[in-house]
Amino acid sequence: xxxxxxxxxxxxxxxxxxxxxxxxxxxxxxxxxxxxxxxxxxxxxxxxxxxxxxxxxxxxxxxxxxxxxxxxxxxxxxxxxxxxxxxxxxxxxxxxxxxxxxxxxxxxxxxxxxxxxxxxxxxxxxxxxxxxxxxxxxxxxxxxxxxxxxxxxxxxxxxxxxxxxxxxxxxxxxxxxxxxxxxxxxxxxxxxxxxxxxxxxxxxxxxxxxxxxxxxxxxxxxxxxxxxxxxxxxxxxxxxxxxxxxxxxxxxxxxxxxxxxxxxxxxxxxxxxxxxxxxxxxxxxxxxxxxxxxxxxxxxxxxxxxxxxxxxxxxxxxxxxxxxxxxxxxxxxxxxxxxxxxxxxxxxxxxxxxxxxxxxxxxxxxxxxxxxxxxxxxxxxxx
Numbered sequence: 001x002x003x004x005x006x007x008x009x010x011x012x013x014x015x016x017x018x019x020x021x022x023x024x025x026x027x028x029x030x031x032x033x034x035x036x037x038x039x040x041x042x043x044x045x046x047x048x049x050x051x052x053x054x055x056x057x058x059x060x061x062x063x064x065x066x067x068x069x070x071x072x073x074x075x076x077x078x079x080x081x082x083x084x085x086x087x088x089x090x091x092x093x094x095x096x097x098x099x100x101x102x103x104x105x106x107x108x109x110x111x112x113x114x115x116x117x118x119x120x121x122x123x124x125x126x127x128x129x130x131x132x133x134x135x136x137x138x139x140x141x142x143x144x145x146x147x148x149x150x151x152x153x154x155x156x157x158x159x160x161x162x163x164x165x166x167x168x169x170x171x172x173x174x175x176x177x178x179x180x181x182x183x184x185x186x187x188x189x190x191x192x193x194x195x196x197x198x199x200x201x202x203x204x205x206x207x208x209x210x211x212x213x214x215x216x217x218x219x220x221x222x223x224x225x226x227x228x229x230x231x232x233x234x235x236x237x238x239x240x241x242x243x244x245x246x247x248x249x250x251x252x253x254x255x256x257x258x259x260x261x262x263x264x265x266x267x268x269x270x271x272x273x274x275x276x277x278x279x280x281x282x283x284x285x286x287x288x289x290x291x292x293x294x295x296x297x298x299x300x301x302x303x304x305x306x307x308x309x310x311x312x313x314x315x316x317x318x319x320x321x322x323x324x325x326x327x328x329x330x331x332x333x334x335x336x337x338x339x340x341x342x343x344x345x346x347x348x349x350x351x352x353x354x355x356x357x358x359x360x361x362x363x364x365x366x367x368x369x370x371x372x373x374x375x376x377x378x379x380x381x382x383x
Contacts, residue, residue: 002028002029002348002354003029003030004029004030005026005031005181006030006031007030008026008030008032008089008181009031009034009087009088009090010023010026010031010032010033010034010088010091010092011034011036011081011084011085011088011090011092012033012034012035012065012091012092012093013036013091013092013093013094013095013100013105014035014036014093014094015037015038015042015043015044015094015095016042016043016044016057016094016137017044017057017061017138017163017167017170018094018122018166018167018169018170018173019092019093019120019122019170019173020035020042020044020061021061021166021167021169021171021173021174022120022122022171022173022174023092024060024061024062025170025344026090026174026177027065027357028344028354028356031089031090032066033064033065033066034065034066034068034084034088034365034369035062035065035067035068035360036068036070036072037067037068037069037070037362037363038070038071038072039069039070039071041069041363042058042362044057044058044061045058045362051334051336051339052334052336052339053336054334054335054336054359057163058359059332059339059341059359060341062360063332063341063358063359064357065357065359065360066360066364066365066368067364067365067366068080068363068365068369068370069362069366072103078103078104080369080370080373080374081105082104083373083374084373085105085110085114086114088114089116089118089181090118090119090120090177090180090181091105091107091110091117091119091120092119092122092173093105093120093121093122094121096135097132097133097134097135098133100121107119107121108192114190115189116184116188116189116190117190118177118180118181118184118190118191118192118193119190119191119192119193120173120176120177120193120194120195121192121193121194121195122169122170122173122195122196122197123136123194123195124136124137124140124141124196124197124198125196125197125198126199131198136197136198138164138165138166138197139159141197141198142159142160142164142165144198145165145198145201145202145205146205146208147160147164147165147201147204149221150219150220150221150227151221152221153221153222154220154221154223156221157221158221164201165197165198165200165201166197168197168200168204169195169196169197169201171200172195172199172200172203173193176195177193180193207228211228224242224244224315226246228275228279229246229247229248229275230247230278230282230285231245231246231256231278231285231286231289232245232246232247232248235289235290235293235301236290236293236294237293237296237297237301238293238294238296238297239297239298241297241298241315242314243293243298243301243302243305243312243314243315244312244313244314244315245311245312245313246310246311247310250274252308252309252310253267253275254267255308255309256310259304259307259308260292260304260305260308261288262292266288271284272285328343328352329341329342329343330342330343330354330356331356332356332358333358333359334358334359335359335360335361335364
């Protein structure tokens with residue numbers, strides 16, 4: 001486990017995916033993360049029962065945390081949370097819009113009381129605007145940001161297959177918190193951070209929006225074909241396997257025509273000479289490319305693409321990914337036993353298998369944390 005944030009305490013009133021993603025990565029970096037769950041637990045614990053009777057999302061996003069169950073409608077439990085926040089460096093929450101403020105833990109008030117505290121509020125649509133009061137889950141935001149409109153096939157839009165809006169918001173919040181911690185080292189002051197799922201994924205939508213705003217270009221749904229580069233997509237080989245390959249620039253296009261298609265003259269033929277021409281002539285281009293792939297088995301096709309200096313890959317199923325030679329896994333302990341999860345992407349000092357702290361059972365640390373943050377009657381009255 002990376003120790004960069006050892007000594008940092010994070011209190012997270014969190015549920016589902018976005019905030020738990022953020023706090024789990026802080027825990028991976030050595031921070032002490034106290035996860036505050038409702039008495040019945042984070043509802044993400046019950047998304048499925050596919051990992052030794054546990055939710056895949058939950059075991060992925062909650063390693064290394066301490067779990068305390070609090071009923072924040074009860075004065076005594078709010079006092080416990082208040083005592084924890086008073087000792088915290090970072091406070092994260094992603095409850096329904098307005099809920100945390102009604103409970104007395106709004107970021108504005110907390111920042112006044114604790115100037116060194118970094119607060120991070122994660123929501124669907126942010127703190128202001130026409131939709132800010134609404135609950136928002138991943139698919140809703142995928143639809144609202146237009147991500148679904150450019151995902152799928154000519155037959156219709158589709159959802160990106162993982163909770164990309166939640167994950168993007170979690171990554172954005174993590175980055176912002178790390179910046180705020182660095183700033184606090186310089187200034188001694190905390191920061192108030194707001195991250196919305198909408199803003200996080202809208203930033204990722206810059207290319208199609210810029211293309212529309214300045215070029216009136218509508219990004220077409222193309223399945224596994226790239227919307228703005230051609231040729232770039234999936235092509236079926238003689239053995240029935242699909243290969244993805246990409247042409248990114250003029251040099252690659254010339255090599256592709258000469259070395260793979262065996263048609264060097266195609267590189268400068270009208271309708272094919274540059275990427276914009278090829279996009280406008282994609283149907284004819286695909287006829288040529290499809291015919292060539294159909295003449296060879298997938299291994300032969302990949303060998304020829306590699307010889308031509310082109311990027312390529314297999315259109316894998318999940319079972320293929322599970323056995324992929326580049327997939328790195330790390331062990332994590334859970335209440336139901338040890339499991340293997342895919343390792344985080346960053347590798348520090350060539351460490352191949354970092355050791356992570358376990359996933360907590362619901363309320364596993366409630367008693368110990370209540371004892372640690374127990375207030376005297378006088379302290380409770382003052383708070």
